[in-house]
Amino acid sequence: MPGNMSVPVTIPSPLPGATAGELLDLIRSGRATTRGELGRVTGLSRTAVSARLASLASAGLVLEGDEESVTGGRPASTLVLNRDAGLVLAVAIGRSRSQMSVSALDGTELASVSHDQEVGLGPDVLMPVVADHLTRMLADLGRSGEEVRGVGLSLAGTVDPARVVSVDSPAMAGWDGVPLGAYLRDVTGAPLVLDNDCNVMAASERDGHLRDHDDMLVLKASTGLGLGIVAGGHLIRGHRGAAGELGHVKVAAAEGLLCRCGDTGCLETVAGGWALVERLRAGGQQVHHVRDLVAQAVHGNGEARSIVRESGRRVGEALAATVTVLNPRAIVVGGDMAGAFDTFSAGLRDTLFPATTALAGRDLQVLPATHGEKAGLVGCVHLALDSVLSPLAVNAALVKQHV
Numbered sequence: 507m508p509g510n511m512s513v514p515v516t517i518p519s520p521l522p523g524a525t526a527g528e529l530l531d532l533i534r535s536g537r538a539t540t541r542g543e544l545g546r547v548t549g550l551s552r553t554a555v556s557a558r559l560a561s562l563a564s565a566g567l568v569l570e571g572d573e574e575s576v577t578g579g580r581p582a583s584t585l586v587l588n589r590d591a592g593l594v595l596a597v598a599i600g601r602s603r604s605q606m607s608v609s610a611l612d613g614t615e616l617a618s619v620s621h622d623q624e625v626g627l628g629p630d631v632l633m634p635v636v637a638d639h640l641t642r643m644l645a646d647l648g649r650s651g652e653e654v655r656g657v658g659l660s661l662a663g664t665v666d667p668a669r670v671v672s673v674d675s676p677a678m679a680g681w682d683g684v685p686l687g688a689y690l691r692d693v694t695g696a697p698l699v700l701d702n703d704c705n706v707m708a709a710s711e712r713d714g715h716l717r718d719h720d721d722m723l724v725l726k727a728s729t730g731l732g733l734g735i736v737a738g739g740h741l742i743r744g745h746r747g748a749a750g751e752l753g754h755v756k757v758a759a760a761e762g763l764l765c766r767c768g769d770t771g772c773l774e775t776v777a778g779g780w781a782l783v784e785r786l787r788a789g790g791q792q793v794h795h796v797r798d799l800v801a802q803a804v805h806g807n808g809e810a811r812s813i814v815r816e817s818g819r820r821v822g823e824a825l826a827a828t829v830t831v832l833n834p835r836a837i838v839v840g841g842d843m844a845g846a847f848d849t850f851s852a853g854l855r856d857t858l859f860p861a862t863t864a865l866a867g868r869d870l871q872v873l874p875a876t877h878g879e880k881a882g883l884v885g886c887v888h889l890a891l892d893s894v895l896s897p898l899a900v901n902a903a904l905v906k907q908h909v
Contacts, residue, residue, distance in 0.1 A: 523550075524548035524549075524550055524558075525558070525897055525901050526558040526559075526561045526562050526900065526901060526904055527896070527897030527898065527899070527900035527901040527904075528548070528897045529544055529548070529555070529558050529559065529562065530562055530567060530568065530587070530895065530897070530900050531895070531896070531897050531900075532544060532547060532548075533568065533585050533586065533587060534587050534895060539571075539584050539585050539586070540583065540584060540585060541555050541556070541559070541583070541585070544559075544585075559585070561904055562900075562904075564907075565591075565903065565904055565907055566588055566591040567587065567588055567591050567900070568585055568586070568587065568588060569585070569586050569587075569588045570583045570584070570585065570586075571583070571584040571585065571586040587611060587612055587895075588611065589610040589611045589612035589614060590610060590611070591611055592611050592653055592654065592655040592894075593608055593609065593610065593611070593616070593644075593649060593653050593654045593655065594608075594609050594611065594654065594655060594656050594657065594658065594887055594890040594891055594894065595607070595608055595609075595640055595654055595656075595657040595658070595693070595694065595696075595890070596608075596609065596657070596658050596659075596883045596884075596886035596887045596889075596890060597636055597640070597657065597658070597659040597660070597886060598659075598660045598703065598706070598882030598883050598885075598886050599632070599636070599659065599660065599661050599662075599678075600662065600703070600728070600729070600882075601625055601662065601677045601678065601729045601730075601780075602622065602623060602624075602625050602729070602795055603620060603621065603622050603623065604620075604621045604623060604632065604635075604636060605618065605619070605620050605621070605880070605882060605883050606618065606619050606621070606636060606639045606640055606643070606883075607619075607643075607883045607886075607887065608640070608643050608644060608647060608649070609887045611655070611891065611895070613713075613884075613887050613888070613891060615883075615887075616647055617643040617646065617647055618643075618880075618883060619639050619643060621635060621636075621639060623635070626679060628679075628680035628681065629680065629681055629684045629686065629689065633686065633689035633690075634689065636689070636690075637689055637690055637692060637693050640690070640693045640694075641692070641693050644693075651693050651694035651695070651696075652694070652695075654693075654694040654696040655696055655890075655894040655895075656696050656697050656698075656699060656890040656891070656893050656894035657690060657694065657696055657697070657698045657699065657890055658699050658701075658706070658885075658886035658887060658888070658889035658890030658891075658893070659686065659698060659699070659700050659701075659886060659889075660700070660701055660702060660703045660705075660706040660882055660885065660886050660889070661675060661678060661681065661700065661702060661703065662675050662677040662678055662702065662703050662729075662730060662732070663675025663676065663677060663678060663702060664702060664746065664747055664748045664751070665700050665701060665702050665747065666700075666747065667699065667700050667701060667747070669685070670685060670686055670687055670698055670699075670700045671683050671684060671685055671686065671700075672684070673747075674748070676730075676754075676765070676766045676767035676768070677729060677730050677766070686698060686700065696894070697893065697894065699889050699890055699893040701885075701889055702732070702747075702750075703726060703732065703882055704724065704726045704732040704733055704734040704750050705734050705741055705743070705750075705885070706734075706881075706882055706885030706886050706888070706889055707724050707726055707734050707840050707841075707875065707881045707882060707885050708722075708724040708734025708735070708736055708741055708885070709734075709741070709884075709885040709888040709889060709892075710875070710876065710877050710881040710882070710884035710885035710888065711724060711736075711838060711875070711876055711881075712888055713876070713884075714838075714875075714876025714877065715836055715838055715873055715876060716736065716739070719834075719835040719836045719871075720736070720737075720738055720739040720835070721736060721737055721738065721832070721833065721834045721835045721836075722736045722834045722835060722836040722837065722838055723735060723736075723825070723828065723829070723832070723834050723836075723837045723838070724736065724837075724838045724840065724875070725752070725821070725825075725837055725838065725839050725840065725841070726840050726841040727777075727779075727817070727818075727821060727839060727840070727841045727842070727843035727844065727850065728779050728796060728841030728842040728843060729778065729779040729780050729795075729796055729842070730753045730774055730778050730779070730780065731752045731753035731773060731774055731777060731778050731821065732750050732751060732752055732753060733749075733750035733751075733752045733828075734750060735749055735750055735832070736834075737832060737834075752773060752821070752824060752825070752828075753772060753773055753774035753777075753778055754767055754769070754772045754773070754774065755772070755773045755824050756771040756772065756773075757771065757772075757773050757776065757820070757823065757824055759776050759820060759823075760772055760773060760774075760775040760776045763775035763776065763781075766780065773820060773821070773824050776820050777816075777817040777820035777821050777824075778817075779795070779796025779799070779817075779842060779843065780796070782796065782799055782813055782814075782817060783795060783796055783798070783799060785813070786799065786810075786813070795842075796842045796843065797842050797845070799813065799814065800814065800842055800843060800845040800846045801845070803846040803849055804845060804846050811846070811849050814843065814846045814849045814850050814853070815849050815850065815852060815853035815856075816853060817843065817850060817853065818843075818849070818850040818851060818852065818853025818854035818855075818856070819853040819854065819856050819857045820853075820857075821853075821854055822853065822854040822855065822856060822857035822858035822859075822861070823857045823858075823861060825837070825854070825858055826857070826858055826861035826862045827862075829858065829862045829866050829867070829870065830862045830863050830866045833865075833866045834870065835869060835870065835871065836870065836871045836872070836873050837854070837858075837870065837871070837872045837873070838873050838874070838875055838876075839851055839854070839872065839873070839874055839875060840874075840875030840878075840881045841875075842879075844874055844875055844878070845879075847874045851872045851874075854872060855872060858872075
């Protein structure tokens with residue numbers, strides 16, 4: 507390196523006129539946790555910082571925490587989000603299982619439940635069950651729907667967050683275009699936020715692998731196949747929110763095979779859990795879900811292990827071009843197939859690394875999802891919190907409080 511070159515130092519830009527909501531965002535993220543730090547980061551005067559903090563405190567959102575002094579001088583009171591200032595609900599709806607939870611405002615889970623359901627249930631049947639579970643959990647905690655600030659919900663396939671509806675989900679027949687908020691009105695009047703299952707799984711890694719890697723592909727390998735794509739620390743959704751539909755990439759091995767989306771030649775027909783289960787059942791095996799296949803693989807069933815590894819190999823082939831183009835630092839494997847992570851990832855590595863460039867594969871890691879089978883729930887909690895505690899939402903709530 508030439509002697510006159512140096513590594514640039516990034517200095518946080520001041521936030522002139524920073525709002526109370528922006529101060530809360532700094533506190534939540536840990537970027538500024540004392541009055542002095544808030545003043546330095548935002549450029550606000552001590553009086554302005556105090557006024558905004560008083561507004562947040564009156565809304566019950568901020569508390570004075572433990573005292574700390576890094577300089578040995580006068581201790582500075584640490585500011586923290588009041589985790590008890592409300593609740594968020596999370597709902598991760600899958601093809602054969604739905605998970606629900608109640609969490610505090612810092613994301614701490616207070617209660618959760620998993621519900622196995624018949625495949626193919628429509629929203630008129632399943633959503634009342636979801637609402638009942640949420641109502642029961644709140645009651646068991648001695649809490650009410652009025653304390654809920656937001657609900658995060660995930661579905662498989664492409665969704666429209668603005669309209670809070672599914673728009674293209676082969677895995678969830680009968681859900682497209684159905685407004686989902688109406689089903690939860692008897693539980694809470696809090697806003698509902700919607701995203702797809704792969705995106706919320708990627709969001710769950712915010713307190714996991716995203717701490718170390720800003721560029722990753724989060725693979726959901728389950729009944730279907732999909733990707734959450736993170737580049738430079740930002741989730742990539744695509745023009746119509748349809749980024750990451752890995753399961754419907756056309757592959758030679760699937761030529762002529764009918765997919766549940768109605769097309770032929772999709773990767774899912776040779777690597778998706780639903781197709782693998784159909785193949786085993788056609789051969790006389792007693793399996794009803796990909797979880798049954800994974801359990802058999804984990805317990806040493808040779809045929810099951812071979813099928814899981816083959817699925818990984820097919821996925822690796824299809825992922826190679828994406829890895830070469832995007833150059834992620836890690837591929838994170840979640841979904842039911844992750845229950846047999848060693849077997850599935852071995853197959854994925856078999857085909858992925860030889861088919862990508864040496865540079866793209868040099869530092870690439872294949873890792874299990876941080877939160878395992880709860881990744882969807884954790885991601886839905888993040889989804890809800892990011893919405894209801896965003897600076898815009900907090901500022902709006904403070905204005906409403908003083909009207």
